[in-house]
Amino acid sequence: MTAIPFLDLKAPHAELRDALDGAYRRVMDSGWYLLGREVETFEQEFATYCGVRHCIGVGNGLDALHLILRAMDIGAGDEVIVPSNTYIATWLAVSYAGACPVPVEPDETTFNIDPGRLEAAITSRTKAILAVHLYGQPADMDSINTVAQKHGLQVIEDAAQAHGARYKGQRTGSLGDAAGFSFYPGKNLGAIGDGGAVTTNDDGIADRLRVLRNYGSKVKYCNEVKGYNSRLDELQAAFLRVKLTCLDKWNSRRTAIAALYLEALADTGLSLPHVPDWIDPVWHLFVVRVEDRKQLTDNFDKQEIGWLIHYPLPPHLQDAYRDLGIPANAFPIARQLAQDNISLPMGPHLTHAQATIVAKVCRDTFPVLRGL
Ligand SMILES: *Cc1c(COP(=O)(O)O)cnc(C)c1O
Numbered sequence: 001m002t003a004i005p006f007l008d009l010k011a012p013h014a015e016l017r018d019a020l021d022g023a024y025r026r027v028m029d030s031g032w033y034l035l036g037r038e039v040e041t042f043e044q045e046f047a048t049y050c051g052v053r054h055c056i057g058v059g060n061g062l063d064a065l066h067l068i069l070r071a072m073d074i075g076a077g078d079e080v081i082v083p084s085n086t087y088i089a090t091w092l093a094v095s096y097a098g099a100c101p102v103p104v105e106p107d108e109t110t111f112n113i114d115p116g117r118l119e120a121a122i123t124s125r126t127k128a129i130l131a132v133h134l135y136g137q138p139a140d141m142d143s144i145n146t147v148a149q150k151h152g153l154q155v156i157e158d159a160a161q162a163h164g165a166r167y168k169g170q171r172t173g174s175l176g177d178a179a180g181f182s183f184y185p186g187k188n189l190g191a192i193g194d195g196g197a198v199t200t201n202d203d204g205i206a207d208r209l210r211v212l213r214n215y216g217s218k219v220k221y222c223n224e225v226k227g228y229n230s231r232l233d234e235l236q237a238a239f240l241r242v243k244l245t246c247l248d249k250w251n252s253r254r255t256a257i258a259a260l261y262l263e264a265l266a267d268t269g270l271s272l273p274h275v276p277d278w279i280d281p282v283w284h285l286f287v288v289r290v291e292d293r294k295q296l297t298d299n300f301d302k303q304e305i306g307w308l309i310h311y312p313l314p315p316h317l318q319d320a321y322r323d324l325g326i327p328a329n330a331f332p333i334a335r336q337l338a339q340d341n342i343s344l345p346m347g348p349h350l351t352h353a354q355a356t357i358v359a360k361v362c363r364d365t366f367p368v369l370r371g372l
Contacts, residue, residue: 004345004354006306009185011349012250013192016242020192023238033234035214042237043197045244046181049164050173052199054206057232058213061160061182064196065093065130067230068178071208072154074099078127081153083113084314084334086132090158091315093180094130102126103316103326105333109274111135111287115143122147128154133162133172135310136188136254136284137275141167141175156180159199161284163189164251168278173199183232183240188254188284189247191236250348254283257346257355261286264359269366285310286346290366293342299365305358308343 013020027038039057047055058064074080076098082090084103094101104121107114111134118129129148131139141155148155155176159165162172163181173179183195198209211218216227232240258281262272271289275281287310290296300307314334316326344358 003304004306004358006308006345007186007347008349019242020239023242027235027238034231036234038234038237039232042241045241046197047199049244050171050199052174053201056198056206056209057237058196058198059230060194061180061184061196062089062093063230064180064198065158066096067209067212068156068180068198069093069097070212071205074127077125079123079125080127081118081121081129083132084316084331085337086134087311088315088318090130090132103331105331108333110137112137112139115140115147118147122151126153128156130156130158132158133165135287136162136165137281138162138165138167138172138279160187162282164247165282166280177202178205188251188282189243192239193236195232195236195240251282253348254346257350258283258286260352260355261344261359265362268363270362283346285343287341287343289340290342291340293340296342296365299361303361305361306345309341310343312338314338
């Protein structure tokens, strides 16, 4: 029996060892470790990759989203619409800015924010919609942008899970007014440590971001605003430049694993992710819904197959957000998803043989409906 990891974080670095070692030596020998040539070059390369004019490297994904809101002058007294089912960082970015997160339920088949529910959540205080491309599937951006335009709202993408995904042929990061990316090691494009970036076509937002990330200063010791210290460092940028060259290849390996799962599990009791045909997801996670989750996790544990739950408790039910006073029975879709979702092993270095074993355990756990 061979253990199957949920995600192998070492394998990508083994594949690129020489290039990463070279990047490390180049930075170490340069004598310049923050806001230098590597970050500038990575910013250009990632902007080109996403199909936008600007990329601004920052310290992490949460800062990327927070600083976008600051750059848009969104803060105390303002409301920002967020998905009810997302990683808590999406909400925290809004809270950091001093604004109030206003949750909207997802579409149950795509897991992404349901555009049909947006208008009911808009008030005179609403300033922006912060949409998440959850699990690597782009949200329905045309519908979101249409509602936003009608009400004069900004649109921000939380693209932390969707590097390289496309919506109607266009890359995430280019689908709203600004987008926040995370380069947390487990993301599709991951650093060897923390990192993040903002992408935008808006010259003003880009300009303000560059000032905000570096103590509010464009010229050393000249501080225009009360800024932050949130910089992508040279070493991580150098590593990211190496790994960016493999992003498409690694995303297509994820797509092949997803295709294997979708095919092998089509006739089981598992509820599989729905992919609308106008999007090309990048399968950051492969999340299924299952009635008896415990039965499946027990069998995965027995076979030493890695699994995770994304996420076990939605933000509005976390102690951290008790102050919002949201009733426990609000947002039933987010609550239900937290009860019945499970993420199968997924990553560019998961082999087809391993994925086949994972699928077999799923099939053995749940009766195949064919022929009944
Ligand atoms: C990872 C993640 C973030 C935060 O990124 P960090 O780099 O960890 O700060 C934000 N939103 C979503 C949806 C994420 O998955």
